Amino acid sequence: INAEYMGSYTHVMKDVRRIIQRVNHIRRTNPKISLTEFVDQNDTSQSNLEKLRDHLDKPVNLVTYKDLFYFMAAPTLCYQLEYARTKSVSKIFLLCRVGEMLVSGALLVILMLQFHIPLMNSSIELYQHGSLIDFIEKLIRLTLPSLYIWLTGFYFLFHSYLNFTAELLRFGDRQFYGEWWNCRNLNEYWRLWNLPVHNWFTRHVYNPLLKRGVSKTAAMNIVFLISAILHEYLVSFSIKTISFWAFAAMMLQAPIMIIQRISEKYIGKNETIGNLSLIHI
Numbered sequence: 001i002n003a004e005y006m007g008s009y010t011h012v013m014k015d016v017r018r019i020i021q022r023v024n025h026i027r028r029t030n031p032k033i034s035l036t037e038f039v040d041q042n043d044t045s046q047s048n049l050e051k052l053r054d055h056l057d058k059p060v061n062l063v064t065y066k067d068l069f070y071f072m073a074a075p076t077l078c079y080q081l082e083y084a085r086t087k088s089v090s091k092i093f094l095l096c097r098v099g100e101m102l103v104s105g106a107l108l109v110i111l112m113l114q115f116h117i118p119l120m121n122s123s124i125e126l127y128q129h130g131s132l133i134d135f136i137e138k139l140i141r142l143t144l145p146s147l148y149i150w151l152t153g154f155y156f157l158f159h160s161y162l163n164f165t166a167e168l169l170r171f172g173d174r175q176f177y178g179e180w181w182n183c184r185n186l187n188e189y190w191r192l193w194n195l196p197v198h199n200w201f202t203r204h205v206y207n208p209l210l211k212r213g214v215s216k217t218a219a220m221n222i223v224f225l226i227s228a229i230l231h232e233y234l235v236s237f238s239i240k241t242i243s244f245w246a247f248a249a250m251m252l253q254a255p256i257m258i259i260q261r262i263s264e265k266y267i268g269k270n271e272t273i274g275n276l277s278l279i280h281i
Contacts, residue, residue, distance in 0.1 A: 084172025
C-alpha cells in the first residue's frame with residue numbers, strides 16, 4: 001500500500017481518537033453543549049463529528065474496507081471519514097474526459113516519437129563525440145518539445161484523468177490544481193500546481209512541524225528535502241541509476257524562494273516581473 005495513503009490514514013485515526021476523547025470529556029464536564037458549539041470550538045466538520053457522535057452512542061466500526069478502498073481509489077491523498085459527494089454520475093462528462101485523454105495521449109506519443117526521442121539520441125551522440133557548442137544547441141532545441149510534453153501530460157493527468165476518476169466515484173472536491181500559470185513566485189507555484197500532494201504535505205508534514213515549534217522557513221526546507229528524496233527515488237527507479245539531478249533540482253528551489261521573498265520586500269510583488277522570472281526558472 002502506498003506510504004502516502006497509509007500515512008494519511010494513520011494521522012486521521014489519531015485525530016479521531018483525540019476528538020473522541022474531547023467529546024467524552026465535554027460530555028462529562030458540560031453535557032448540555034450542542035453539536036454545533038463543539039464544531040465551532042474544535043474546527044471539526046459537521047459530517048465527521050456526527051459520525052463520531054453516532055459511534056459514541058452506539059459503538060460501530062468507523063472505518064470499513066469499503067471506506068478504505070474508496071479512499072485508495074479516490075483522487076486524493078488525505079484520508080477523511082466523510083468526503084463531499086455528488087448526487088449522480090454524468091455520462092457526458094465522463095465521455096468528454098475520455099475523449100480528452102485519448103487526444104492528449106496521442107499527442108504525447110507523437111511529441112515523444114517525432115521530436116523528443118530523436119533530439120535526445122542526437123544530443124547523447126554529440127555529448128560523447130561532438131563539440132560542446134553543438135551539444136548545448138541540441139539541449140536548447142529540446143526545451144520546446146519538452147515544454148509541450150509537460151503541459152500535455154499535466155492536462156492529461158490533472159484535468160482529464162483526475163476529473164474522470166472523481167466523476168466516476170462521485171467525488172465532490174474537484175480542485176486538483178490552481179492557476180499556477182499566473183504565479184508571481186515559486187512559492188505560489190508549488191502551492192498551486194499539484195494540490196493533492198500539496199494538501200498532503202501541508203496536513204501531515206508542514207503543519208505538524210509548526211505545531212512543534214519549528215519555524216516556517218525550516219518547515220519549508222524539510223518539506224522540500226522530503227520532496228527531493230521522493231523525486232530522486234522516482235527518477236532513479238525509472239532510469240535504474242542514481243544521478244542526484246532530481247534531488248539537486250528540488251533542493252535548489254528552497255533558496256530561490258527565499259531570495260524571491262527577500263527581493264519582494266524591496267521591489268514589491270510585481271505580477272509581470274514575478275511571472276516572467278518564474279517562466280525563465
